[in-house]
Amino acid sequence: MKVGYGDCNGTFGELVQGIYEKKPFLLTLPITELKTKAVFIPQFNENKIIGHELFTKAIVACQKLLTMFNLPSGGYLRMYSSIPRGKGMASSSADIVAGMRAVADSYSLLISEEMMSKIASEIEPTDGVMYENVVAYDYLGGTLIEKLxxxxxxxxxxxxxxxxxxxxxxxxxxxxxxxxxxxxxxxxxxxxxxxxxxxxxxxxxxxxxxxxxxxxxxxxxxxxxxxxxxxxxxxxxxxxxxxxxxxxxxxxxxxxxxxxxxxxxxxxxxxxxxxxxxxxxxxxxxxxxxxxxxxxx
Missing domain, CATH: 3.30.70.890 (GHMP kinase, C-terminal domain)
Structure with a gap:
């Protein structure tokens, strides 16, 4: 267990979004210049993850991840983001993914995109930012449709x-x-x-x-x-x-x-x-x- 680091890019809206074969979908437009970075500092004397209220969704996601692996959930989560909020640039999704990657790095966990997607979608409709490059993604169901x-x-x-x-x-x-x-x-x-x-x-x-x-x-x-x-x-x-x-x-x-x-x-x-x-x-x-x-x- 160590100080863990993670990051995730934002998006510029979506290339396409709508319904395809009766399923909601979006095609991602990842932007590498837009980034959230996370630092997780594990603490034995804490029984919850502590962080800024602006990143509550990321904190919840990290707690869910640790519970999934039956690990203690104490620590500090520090987030730094260049992604504007409330604009449609995947700020919350990037926070959630960056936070989970930092926790995974701290505990040396091997976590998949599918695992992050599942946890993120339990919190809110999410973008497919846990996947590299452009993907087709069911943003309500939290599932990958295909990698493009x-x-x-x-x-x-x-x-x-x-x-x-x-x-x-x-x-x-x-x-x-x-x-x-x-x-x-x-x-x-x-x-x-x-x-x-x-x-x-x-x-x-x-x-x-x-x-x-x-x-x-x-x-x-x-x-x-x-x-x-x-x-x-x-x-x-x-x-x-x-x-x-x-x-x-x-x-x-x-x-x-x-x-x-x-x-x-x-x-x-x-x-x-x-x-x-x-x-x-x-x-x-x-x-x-x-x-x-x-x-x-």
């Missing part, structure tokens, strides 16, 4: 449109999709699979945009049409947090078919300044965003 693989190179500019959403409350409502929307969601799911298999980002962009537009019927975002238009300037598309407050522009890291990224960045700057928004840049490439004077942090 790594995303091709991308750039993503994220915009927080304000406010917060209680994911637990939001997911208690029954969303009624039309038959056409269900077919479109199936097509979007298949497009992501094809896009990952062939490392073809435009297929994934199309899928995310389909899902984002459907989601506007249930949780509309301010400025959606304007951001949708901006995405067309870089031949990109829209990514949304289906139960959150963020929208993103997903696009290729290079100019395609004569598209001027400089023109896009200029229009984006004008838009964000006018609407008092701060764009945030994410990418799975080593390239840096250039020619954009609006702060991207």
């Amino acid at each position: 693989g790594k995303l091709p190179p991308y750039h993503l500019i994220g915009l927080d449109l304000g406010g917060t959403v209680d994911t637990v409350l939001y997911n208690q409502q029954q969303i009624q999709y039309t038959s056409q929307q269900l077919q479109d969601l199936k097509n979007a799911y298949d497009l992501v699979k094809v896009g990952i298999k062939h490392q073809h980002l435009p297929s994934i962009i199309s899928a995310a945009t389909i899902s984002a537009r459907i989601n506007e019927q249930f949780l509309p975002k301010p400025l959606f049409n304007e951001i949708d238009y901006l995405s067309s300037l870089c031949q990109g598309g829209i990514v949304t947090a289906h139960s959150g407050t963020i929208l993103g522009i997903l696009y290729e890291p290079k100019e395609v078919d004569g598209t001027s990224l400089q023109h896009f960045y200029q229009k984006l700057e004008t838009f964000t300044v006018r609407n008092q928004l701060t764009p945030r840049f994410y990418s799975n490439t080593s390239s840096k965003l250039k020619n954009l004077t609006t702060p991207v942090v």
Whole structure:
């Protein structure tokens, strides 16, 4: 037994979310720049895990994990997170997974993604952040549907449109999709699979945009049409947090078919300044965003 360490990435909403084959699902969009880190310090003289009230869900998950292994549950859990809360970026799920990984590290436990998924789903509807790369995940049942693989190179500019959403409350409502929307969601799911298999980002962009537009019927975002238009300037598309407050522009890291990224960045700057928004840049490439004077942090 020792001081244990764990971490977990957040997400930028979901590539696609809805119903597929009568089962709720989401396709994850993991973001390595968004991270929760956890430190677990075991204590023999404590009979419970002590931590900040902000991370109550993670504390409960860690206690459940120790009970599962019939181990003493005393200790201190310290959490450090760069993931905004209440925005649809998997902050709670990342807290839960990072905490369990720290406890497992402390006790040298071998825990599976399935085990973490089961515990997390007992606490709240959860994202599939315990799995690497993009996965299809039943966020209500807490089960993996299938692993899809790594995303091709991308750039993503994220915009927080304000406010917060209680994911637990939001997911208690029954969303009624039309038959056409269900077919479109199936097509979007298949497009992501094809896009990952062939490392073809435009297929994934199309899928995310389909899902984002459907989601506007249930949780509309301010400025959606304007951001949708901006995405067309870089031949990109829209990514949304289906139960959150963020929208993103997903696009290729290079100019395609004569598209001027400089023109896009200029229009984006004008838009964000006018609407008092701060764009945030994410990418799975080593390239840096250039020619954009609006702060991207």
